[in-house]
Amino acid sequence: MLKPIEMPFDTARKLLDYVSPLNTVWDEGRYIFRGQPSDLYKLIPSVCRNGEGSFAYGSPTRAFDKSSSGQVGFELDILRRFLEGCDRSGLVVPGYSEQVKRKLSDHPFFFPESFLPWPPEQLYEIMAVAQHYDVPTRLLDWTERSFVACYFAAASANFELDTMNMPKIAVWALDTTYHDSWKTVKIIRTPGGTSRNQAAQSGLFTTHNVTRxxxxxxxxxxxLDEVGEIYSRARSLRPLIKMTLPVSEAPELLGLCSKLGVDGATLFPGHHGVAKMVRDWANIEVGVRHSQSAIDDCNSDSYDPDFN
Incomplete structure (x- = not known):
């Protein structure tokens, strides 16, 4: 089985220098980027996972129904509940029409043929909005800007844990040059008006379709990193790259991203984004303190008063 190319970096500055759009290595394909808080995480949405760590893990639906119809029905039920709540609150959802509402209100065990493969294009905008508000969907968030992916990898890391025993953060790069020839993986670019955050982040999505x-x-x-077609139908010799960085470097990476104009205030327009920027600043302070504490502990452990 083909695997992504792994590239470890030991400092935040080296990682930023490499992912910079000025680096000609990115001219070899049309890359999109994604940041994750752990290099142990695979490219799979929580709603699609099995076992611990999956969305609603432990519920009867997840525990006993392992069929493709059960999986699709579960995802449909999540969307229905989201849209029903929006209806009750009088909220407008881009892409939500009377026709879609009728299809989604069918008996939960009835799956219209027009919804195959799952998810269908007519639900892309709705799923993008749901994703924006942390409702789990089959979509994976990506960005066309590498520095944005670096921000999300660093901002989602936990700076308070023992950094010596933590996994690394990861920034993924996927070559989408020939995505039109992919059979089950789709690139989704919804209109910028779907979400202000999505527009600010140059965001887009991938989805791995259910075909049966x-x-x-x-x-x-x-x-996604296990799907053969993204490797076999690629233009470059590096269709998927996973770049890693010690979590102890995450505070530095956040700080450098901020100097480049990539922070909570710019990526989440509005008061919420400004508040997120303040929380990021606090996390940086915590991370720097923990990193310094770890260094002091190492120095203390290595000190031998009898050594001359």
Missing amino acids: YGIHDEYQSEA
């Missing part, structure tokens, strides 16, 4: 629907078809969750 049946109660006897076992659902197999497959991470």
Whole structure:
């Protein structure tokens, strides 16, 4: 099985220098980027995972229904509940029409053929809005700006844990040059008006489609980094790259991103984004303190008063 190319970096500045759009290495393809707080995480949404760590883990639906029809029905139910709540609150959802509402209000065990493959294009905007408000969907968030991906990798890391025993943060780069030839993985670019945050972040999505629907078809969750077509139908020799950085460097990475104009205030327009910027600043302070404490502990452990 083909695997992503892994590139470890030991400092935040080296990582930023490499992912810079001025680096000609990115001219070899049309790359999009994604940041994650751990290099152990695979490219798979929580709603598509099996077992611990998946969305609603432990619920009867997740525990007993392992079929593709059960998986799609579960995702449909999440969207229905989101849209029903928006209806009750009088909220407008881009892409939500009377036609879509009728289809989604069908019996939960009825799956219209027009919804295959799942998810269908007519639900892309709705799913993007739901994703924006932290409702889990089959979509994975990406950005066309590498520095934005670096920000999200660093901002989502936990600076308060023992950094010596933590996994590294990760920034992924996916070559989408020939995505039109992919069969099950789709690139989704919804209009900028779908979400102010999405526009500010130059955001887009990928989805790994379900192509078969049946109660006897076992659902197999497959991470994007394990899908063969993104490797076999690529233009470059590096279709998928995973760049890693010690979590102890995350505070420095956040600080450098801020100097480049990439922070909570610019990526989340509005008061919420400004508040996030303040929380990021506090996290940087915490991270620097923990990193310095770890260094002091190492120096203390290595000190031998009898050594001359």
